[in-house]
Amino acid sequence: MGRSPCCDKLGLKKGPWTPEEDQKLLAYIDDHGHGNWRALPAKAGLQRCGKSCRLRWTNYLRPDIKRGKFSLQEEQTIIQLHALLGNRWSIIASHLPKRTDNEIKNYWNTHLKKRLAKMGIDPVTHKPENNALAASNGHSKNATNLSHIAQWESARLEAEARLAHQSKLRSNSLQTVELSRSSSSPAKTRHTHQPSPPPNYLDVPPACHGGGERDKATTVTEAAVSGGGCDLESSTSTLSFSENGPPPPPQLSTEGTGEGGAGMFEFMGNSEDAMVKEEGSDDEWKIFGNSTDTLPQYSDGLENSISFPSVIHDLTISMEGFAELLTSSSADRSLSNSDNGGGSGGDGGSDRGGARSDCYEDNKNYWNSILNLANSSPSNSPLL
DNA sequence: AAGCTGACCAACCGCGATCGT
DNA sequence: AACGATCGCGGTTGGTCAGCT
Numbered sequence: 526m527g528r529s530p531c532c533d534k535l536g537l538k539k540g541p542w543t544p545e546e547d548q549k550l551l552a553y554i555d556d557h558g559h560g561n562w563r564a565l566p567a568k569a570g571l572q573r574c575g576k577s578c579r580l581r582w583t584n585y586l587r588p589d590i591k592r593g594k595f596s597l598q599e600e601q602t603i604i605q606l607h608a609l610l611g612n613r614w615s616i617i618a619s620h621l622p623k624r625t626d627n628e629i630k631n632y633w634n635t636h637l638k639k640r641l642a643k644m645g646i647d648p649v650t651h652k653p654e655n656n657a658l659a660a661s662n663g664h665s666k667n668a669t670n671l672s673h674i675a676q677w678e679s680a681r682l683e684a685e686a687r688l689a690h691q692s693k694l695r696s697n698s699l700q701t702v703e704l705s706r707s708s709s710s711p712a713k714t715r716h717t718h719q720p721s722p723p724p725n726y727l728d729v730p731p732a733c734h735g736g737g738e739r740d741k742a743t744t745v746t747e748a749a750v751s752g753g754g755c756d757l758e759s760s761t762s763t764l765s766f767s768e769n770g771p772p773p774p775p776q777l778s779t780e781g782t783g784e785g786g787a788g789m790f791e792f793m794g795n796s797e798d799a800m801v802k803e804e805g806s807d808d809e810w811k812i813f814g815n816s817t818d819t820l821p822q823y824s825d826g827l828e829n830s831i832s833f834p835s836v837i838h839d840l841t842i843s844m845e846g847f848a849e850l851l852t853s854s855s856a857d858r859s860l861s862n863s864d865n866g867g868g869s870g871g872d873g874g875s876d877r878g879g880a881r882s883d884c885y886e887d888n889k890n891y892w893n894s895i896l897n898l899a900n901s902s903p904s905n906s907p908l909l
Numbered sequence: 910a911a912g913c914t915g916a917c918c919a920a921c922c923g924c925g926a927t928c929g930t
Numbered sequence: 931a932a933c934g935a936t937c938g939c940g941g942t943t944g945g946t947c948a949g950c951t
Binding site for chain 1: 917918919921
């Protein structure tokens with residue numbers, strides 16, 4: 526509705542920015558802040574549309590941008606968050622200090638996607654490409670469970686992203702003031718301010734606890750986290766989902782999660798212990814870990830109670846497995862190291878004979894590492 | 910040396926969301 | 931509430947460069 530034509534005006538320049546244009550844009554923003562992007566080009570003496578200016582600023586000129594090679598840690602974070610969130614680059618970027626969504630998107634498309642493919646993991650679903658095989662081996666249940674867990678985490682991360690966004694909006698006015706005081710050049714790095722809020726990583730700020738009308742999944746998170754002072758390690762939560770049928774679309778509502786009817790199971794637990802039970806066998810809780818504490822349990826009024834998984838902590842493996850998986854798959858190493866017998870991870874070749882169970886193990890490690898990331902939030906992230 | 914191919918990445922485009930009147 | 935303006939996001943394109951044939 527009412528979208529403005531933006532760049533289609535005649536006389537506006539397109540294409541690569543020149544150093545002179547960069548300088549003009551920087552100088553203007555330093556002096557006045559960006560304010561209204563649409564009005565900025567005229568004021569700054571640029572023959573560009575506001576959109577182009579904004580893009581140039583946010584993706585290139587902004588002083589708080591880190592350029593250069595992505596670290597292994599950053600790669601892991603991107604992959605893990607992508608597994609949880611899909612192509613929500615802005616949210617992913619909010620968890621990576623000084624990286625832009627565009628940069629992350631490019632890096633994903635040119636490096637990580639291919640790497641995962643080589644590992645035999647579908648870069649879209651983050652499931653092994655030979656999933657059917659796993660199903661025949663009785664692993665589909667676990668894979669589906671992890672998928673649901675991922676959706677749950679996705680809801681949580683989105684809630685965080687919203688908060689980050691709000692925080693960003695609040696900080697923008699401050700940023701404008703600060704920018705007007707400082708001078709800069711494209712090559713200059715300034716650490717005196719951060720236009721965008723510091724990354725929240727994966728913790729959930731307390732502010733979310735009093736949040737407004739949000740999706741129920743978010744509420745689950747809040748319920749789970751509030752008791753633990755935002756310490757996911759000590760939090761407990763529960764979720765329930767069907768193990769039958771395809772995973773529900775990645776929506777953030779818990780409604781409909783009971784649709785399958787059959788095959789529900791529940792998680793209860795914290796990072797140190799957890800219980801799992803299957804619907805239909807109400808008394809059959811499988812205990813992971815050694816605690817028998819009664820845990821708080823979220824109820825949304827639907828028949829869905831539940832879920833989450835610090836139980837994952839018990840299912841598995843550490844981040845090391847993932848790192849190994851990632852590094853060993855880099856380039857063609859994973860394909861050539863067919864004689865690498867030891868270890869649970871690292872062999873990405875989907876067509877390697879005799880590696881089928883390993884493939885499942887890898888996938889488990891992979892998802893566990895993702896969930897470990899979700900559980901390893903620093904507790905000192907800056908709040909609003 | 911010339912042409913080809915693929916990798917990389919800055920920038921563009923179109924759309925939905927949000928804001929302001 | 932309705933409407934227009936603006937912003938922000940994600941997908942895609944196109945230019946440049948390096949390596950290969």
